[in-house]
Each structure stands twice: as C-alpha cells, then as structure tokens.
Amino acid sequence: MLPKIKPYKTLIYLDYAATTPVDPRVVKFMLPYFFKIYGNPSALYKQGREADSALRLARGSIGKVLNCKPEEIIFTAGGTESVNLAILGVARNYPLQPLPLLKGKRERGQIPPLTKGRLGGVKPHIITSKIEHSAVLRSCEALEKQGCNVTYIDVDAQGFVKIDELKRAVRPETILISIMYANNEIGTVEPIAQIGKTLQSLNRSRIKDKRLKILFHTDACQAAGALNLDVQKLGVDLLTLNGSKIYGPKQTGLLYVRSKTKLEPLIYGGGQERGLRSGTENVPGMVGLAKALELVSKNRHKENSRLIGLRNYLWAKLKLKLPEIILNGPELNLKHSNELRRLPNNFNFQIPGVEGEALMFYLDSYNIAVGTGSACSSGHEGASHVLRAIGLKPKAADSSIRLTLGKHITKKDLSYVVKVMSALTGELKGIGAF
Numbered sequence: 251m252l253p254k255i256k257p258y259k260t261l262i263y264l265d266y267a268a269t270t271p272v273d274p275r276v277v278k279f280m281l282p283y284f285f286k287i288y289g290n291p292s293a294l295y296k297q298g299r300e301a302d303s304a305l306r307l308a309r310g311s312i313g314k315v316l317n318c319k320p321e322e323i324i325f326t327a328g329g330t331e332s333v334n335l336a337i338l339g340v341a342r343n344y345p346l347q348p349l350p351l352l353k354g355k356r357e358r359g360q361i362p363p364l365t366k367g368r369l370g371g372v373k374p375h376i377i378t379s380k381i382e383h384s385a386v387l388r389s390c391e392a393l394e395k396q397g398c399n400v401t402y403i404d405v406d407a408q409g410f411v412k413i414d415e416l417k418r419a420v421r422p423e424t425i426l427i428s429i430m431y432a433n434n435e436i437g438t439v440e441p442i443a444q445i446g447k448t449l450q451s452l453n454r455s456r457i458k459d460k461r462l463k464i465l466f467h468t469d470a471c472q473a474a475g476a477l478n479l480d481v482q483k484l485g486v487d488l489l490t491l492n493g494s495k496i497y498g499p500k501q502t503g504l505l506y507v508r509s510k511t512k513l514e515p516l517i518y519g520g521g522q523e524r525g526l527r528s529g530t531e532n533v534p535g536m537v538g539l540a541k542a543l544e545l546v547s548k549n550r551h552k553e554n555s556r557l558i559g560l561r562n563y564l565w566a567k568l569k570l571k572l573p574e575i576i577l578n579g580p581e582l583n584l585k586h587s588n589e590l591r592r593l594p595n596n597f598n599f600q601i602p603g604v605e606g607e608a609l610m611f612y613l614d615s616y617n618i619a620v621g622t623g624s625a626c627s628s629g630h631e632g633a634s635h636v637l638r639a640i641g642l643k644p645k646a647a648d649s650s651i652r653l654t655l656g657k658h659i660t661k662k663d664l665s666y667v668v669k670v671m672s673a674l675t676g677e678l679k680g681i682g683a684f
C-alpha cells in the first residue's frame with residue numbers, strides 16, 4: 251500500500267547531475283541565431299561574418315572563465331565527444347616507437363595503426379581512475395583493443411584518487427593521465443591542481459631526458475557549475491565540459507586544448523575548429539553554452555552556499571526520521587584549504603534493506619525524480635562501478651540512491667521529500683521488497 255500522501259503539485263526534480271533544465275536567459279540569447287543570424291560562419295558575406303563573430307565572442311567569454319586563449323577552445327557536441335576527442339586524439343597522435351627513435355615527421359592526417367609490434371614499438375600507456383564516467387572508461391577500453399595499455403587506479407573509501415598510486419603508475423611510455431574533476435555519483439572533488447603540479451615537475455625532468463611529456467586531461471562536466479575552472483591553476487592540458495549540466499543546451503560541449511598540444515581529430519571534413527572538429531558549427535548551441543557558463547560562474551559562490559545549506563537541512567531531517575541511513579562518498583562540507591572536497595549539490599546514501607531502484611520508482615509516483623547512480627549506467631550494468639570502487643558490497647550499492655540538488659529546489663520541496671521518503675521506507679521494508 252502506498253502511503254496516503256498527496257503527490258506534489260509540481261515535479262520535484264532531484265537529478266541535476268543527470269542533466270539540468272535550460273535557463274530561459276540562455277534560450278533567449280540563442281534565439282536570434284536560429285532565425286536572424288543563421289549564416290554559415292565560414293561564409294565571407296556579412297551574414298556569415300556575423301555568425302563567425304558570435305562564435306568568436308562565445309569563445310572569448312569562455313576563455314575568461316577558463317583563463318585561456320579563445321583559440322584553445324574546441325567546440326563539440328557534448329561531454330562524451332570531448333572526452334573521446336581528448337583520449338583517442340592523444341593516443342592516435344602518438345607514434346608507437348619511443349621518442350628518441352622517432353625519425354622524420356609524421357604526415358598530417360595519417361593515423362598510426364595502434365597495433366603492437368610496430369618497429370618493435372612500445373605500447374603507449376594511459377592512466378585513469380576506476381570511478382570515471384563511462385565516456386572515459388569506454389574510450390580507454392577501446393584503445394586497449396587497439397594496442398594501448400591502460401592503468402585504472404584505485405580510489406580511497408571516499409572516492410579520492412591516491413596521488414602516490416598515480417605517481418607509481420607512471421611509466422616511460424605514459425602519454426596521458428585522465429582524472430575527473432568531480433564525480434557524478436558521489437560528488438568527490440579530485441585534487442586536480444595537486445595532480446597538475448606533480449605532473450609538471452615530473453614532465454620537466456622527462457623533457458630533459460628527451461622523453462615524451464605526459465598530457466593531463468580532466469573531465470569537468472560535473473564541476474563546471476560549482477568549481478574554479480582556471481586551467482592554469484589546475485595545470486591541465488585538456489579539459490572537458492558540457493552544456494547539459496550547467497543549464498545550457500544538450501549536445502553542446504567543449505574541449506580546452508592547451509596551445510601546442512597535438513591531437514588527431516575524430517571527425518574529418520571542412521576543417522572547422524582548427525581542424526579538430528569538422529562540420530558546420532552549432533552557432534546557437536555554442537552561443538548558448540557560453541552564456542550558460544557565464545551565468546553559472548557569476549553565481550557560483552552564492553549558489554554553492556545555498557545548496558550546502560539545503561543539503562545540510564535534508565541530511566539532518568532524514569537522519570532524524572531514518573537514523574539507519576549511511577552516507578556514500580566524502581563527508582558533507584569537507585573542505586581542504588578552502589576548496590570544496592564534495593560537490594555542494596551531491597547527496598548519495600544507502601537505506602539498508604531498501605532497494606534504491608524500487609524507492610526511485612515509488613518516489614516518481616509522488617512527483618519526485620531522483621537518481622540511483624549515473625543516468626548513463628543505471629538499468630544495464632548492475633551495481634554502480636563507482637560505489638563498488640569505494641568498497642561497497644553489491645547489496646549496499648543497490649540500496650543506494652542519489653539526490654542532486656539544483657537551482658529550482660527549495661526547502662519546502664525537501665521537507666515534502668523527507669515526508670514521502672520516510673513513509674515509503676517503512677512500507678518498502680515492511681513488504682520485504684529487498
């Protein structure tokens with residue numbers, strides 16, 4: 251029997267980590283680029299030049315947030331594509347033989363076959379973590395099939411990458427390290443700036459020894475709305491972010507590519523985006539992405555404090571009604587030299603004896619939308635790879651649920667959520683659903 255509580259009048263959306271609604275100011279900003287300034291940015295007449303200058307402005311505005319040059323921004327169709335471009339692009343650019351043996355220059359556009367044994371070559375090596383988004387994990391797996399070695403390093407019980415382990419994993423043939431800025435399931439903020447510094451000093455000695463520089467990529471899709479994105483401070487060569495997590499349009503994204511970083515494109519054609527992403531540019535999308543990033547960056551500190559306050563409220567109320575709940579991931583409000591160590595909007599916990607997925611469906615009937623892990627993996631992979639990597643048993647992982655807050659959530663919404671959740675939990679335990 252479902253508890254007799256009236257469904258909420260409007261949807262309480264608590265899955266902002268899966269995607270966000272688009273900010274109406276972003277839509278308004280995009281509209282002229284559908285109807286008025288619809289020219290092809292490559293065209294030389296005025297209509298085309300106007301579209302081109304809109305792209306230039308968008309790149310400039312993003313460059314301010316990322317503290318980089320506008321031309322270092324490559325627009326893509328989302329986070330997944332940017333991640334693929336970063337990882338496959340670096341690997342495919344890498345000649346298989348070690349640098350000192352390299353003779354002559356490889357012709358542009360020629361992809362070296364990534365098979366072992368070429369010139370008795372050494373397989374290139376990539377390091378990533380066990381809790382990355384599937385875009386990163388699947389790209390790395392694809393490269394393993396094509397003859398790369400990949401090390402998937404462990405994280406601790408809160409999801410933090412261990413820098414010592416990362417350093418130990420580095421080999422002479424390591425070409426790339428890809429570590430996410432913040433985790434989409436448990437909100438762990440990885441020490442990217444610290445890894446960047448470590449890598450910079452490592453690279454200095456490698457370059458002296460005529461070995462290849464190790465490139466550093468971070469997947470910042472979850473971090474973009476909440477954390478500092480200064481690529482100089484972070485010390486990254488490549489950074490991925492997308493529109494759909496920051497109140498921008500879906501299928502919009504970018505890859506920051508530090509000057510002089512060589513990548514092989516994924517998509518060949520007219521040579522747009524400095525040859526790295528051919529195809530007529532999505533002008534409204536890119537303009538919208540830039541606007542969305544500008545808006546979230548301006549309001550970042552204020553919104554972070556508001557979300558932390560709401561999350562503290564939710565945790566305190568839930569703990570009161572359901573003392574058995576267990577938090578997954580870093581402590582709430584954990585700080586490290588003034589930097590957040592957990593995303594302000596992320597809340598992931600277990601309710602022992604209750605199946606997360608069942609609870610999710612019941613909450614849906616009260617007009618409450620929550621996640622049970624990552625939107626991209628729930629449904630087909632069994633227990634979350636992230637929760638397993640932080641040491642949860644399959645059953646504990648399956649009794650976990652993820653609530654991610656965002657700008658439309660109020661205290662009143664959360665008080666209703668607590669009411670429904672505690673009533674439902676009693677019911678679900680009563681019928682021994684799990």
Ligand SMILES: *Cc1c(COP(=O)(O)O)cnc(C)c1O
Nearest residue numbers: 328329330383385434471472492
């Ligand atoms: C959403 C997300 C992606 C994928 O982005 P899309 O724009 O959906 O392709 C990649 N990495 C992380 C951490 C994400 O949260």
